[in-house]
Amino acid sequence: MLTFKLYYLWIIYFYVTFLNGLLGSSPSFVCKEAQQSSTNGSFNANIGCDEDINTFSLTNDRINQSWSVELENTDIIKYFFVIVGTAEYQMYVVHSNGIQSSKHMCIPEGSNRKSYQQLMTCEYPNVVTGKGNRIIIRQIGNGPLKLFEVKPFGFSRLSKTMILNHTDFLEPISKALDGDIVTYYNSNEDDQASWFLKLDKNYLMKWILVSIRGGNYDVYVKDGGQTTNPSTLCRNFSFTGPNYLKRNNKALECYREMTGDTIVIKRRDDTSMRIFEVYPIICPENHYGPDCAKCKAECISCSPITGVCYQCHGPFYGDFCQHTCPANCLNSMCDQGTGICENWKTEMVTHQSASGEDTTITQEMDVIQDWKKQITTHNIASDEETYITKGIDVRQDVGSNSGDQTRSIILLSVLVVLAVFLVFTVVFFFKKG
Known part of the structure; x- marks a missing residue:
């Protein structure tokens, strides 16, 4: 019986180890419990770490308000993604092991603590390791502390299934991709040194976490056989001065969205290159941004960079499915970019008959007034006819035909009257003569 249980324990251990190897570890920390110095209404502290950048926690309007998780x-902890709707603030990393507690101030790169939203590298003074299990944000001065999102990042590694090839391919895993900041890849070249990572397919990306020795670098994201050129340049950066020989950390944000399966780091100066860690932020499906927040609930899927919805659930439209389709749309469905109805409802119109009785006439009404409203709110950039203008032309043609028929009837009536008048005139003069 004991052998049987051990056998199943070994199977469980194998599958846990195997899946960990496939999936890799998470690049971010998981929030356990959040607190704040005071709570304004229902905006509790946990909202500041709920993976939704549209919600926020909020304190009362007091002095030196704080939030912690x-x-x-x-x-x-070396990187943070922070969205703080407040003035200047301070951030601390706390390490509590049950016996003693140490608190280290995190100084954002460039000491910029007034930016509303930033993915930042945290530099600790006095050569502190920055190891911790608690984050504290304290507002400087008066006012409420409004916190949309806090996301701390550690050093991790990509899923093995995503890695197709890399420079130091003789290693089981690249020393620059193993999630260990102690190990490193060192180039053989002292001139024009470079390093590459080949992924299993093309990904859309904009943020890359890098730990590297000082120097001047270019980072590229390219697709397959593309060359490293200005069109594939993600970012260039430098570490000089006293930090030249140290391990430096950088939260890179590409100049624009990049699509590709290969990341290349090139050194611009004539020295060997030492890379400790490289981690491109590639969000799972239905997540977006540097913190991989959840897509809006109304989205079926969204851009992994901006969160703009590719497709909406139900009768919604707009970049974030924030608008409801017009009520006169058939099945409440409309174009998810413009809000223009794909089909129009058939309406029942009651008319008064000559006998005084109500008769119900079914008419298919395209509600031209609604079309006019939509035309005034949507610019038609090209000279080509759209289905909207074509539909209006049809309506105008129908109106034109109706007018022609009316004019014909009037003209015919006048001719009949003239003919009758001429007949009576001829008869009158004939009798008189």
Whole structure:
């Protein structure tokens, strides 16, 4: 019986280890419990760490308000994605092991603590490791502390299934991709040194976390056989001065969205290259942004960079499915970009008959007034006819035909009257003569 249980324990262990190897570890910490110095209404502290950048926690309007969160694991924290709707603030990383507690101030790169939204590298003074399991944000001065999202990042590694090839291919896993900031890849070249990572397919990306020795670098994201040129340049950056020989950390944001399956890092100066860690932020399906927040609930899917919805659930339209389709749309469905109805409802119109009785006439009404409203709110850029203008032309043609028929009837009536008048005139003069 004991052998039987051990056998199944070994199977469980194998599958857990195997899946961990496939999936890799998470690049971010998991929030366990959040607290704040005071709570304004229902805007509780947990909202500041709920993976939704549209919601926020909020304190009362008081002096030195603060917010904190306990994390599920303890590790080195080097990067933060923070959205704070407040003035200047301070951020601390706390390490509590049950015996003693240490608190280290996190100084954003460039000491910029007034930016509303930023993916930032956290530099700790006095050569502190920055290892912790608790984050504290304290507002400087008066006012409420409004916190949309806090996301700390550690050093992790990509899923093995995503990695197709890399420069140091003789290693089981590249020293620059193993999630360990102690190990590193060192180039053989002292001139025009470079390093590459080949992924299993093309991904849309904009943020790359890098830990590297000082120097001047270019980072490229390219597709297959493309060359490294200005069109594939993600970002260039430098570490010089006293940090030249140190390990430096950088949260890179590409100049624009990049699509590709290969990341290349090139050194611009004539020295060897030492890379400790490289981590491109590639969000799973239905997540977006540097913190991989959840897509809006109304989205079926969204851009992994901006969160703009590719397709909406139900009768919604707009970049974030924030608008409801017009009520006169058939089945409440409309174009998800413009809000223009794909089909129009058939309406029942009651008319008064000559006998005084009500008769119901079914008419298919395209509601031209609604079309006019939509035309005034949507610019038609090209000279080509759209289905909207074509539909209006049809209506105008129908109106034109109706007018022609009316004019014909009037003209015929006048001719009949003239003919009758001429007949009576001829008869009158004939009798008189």
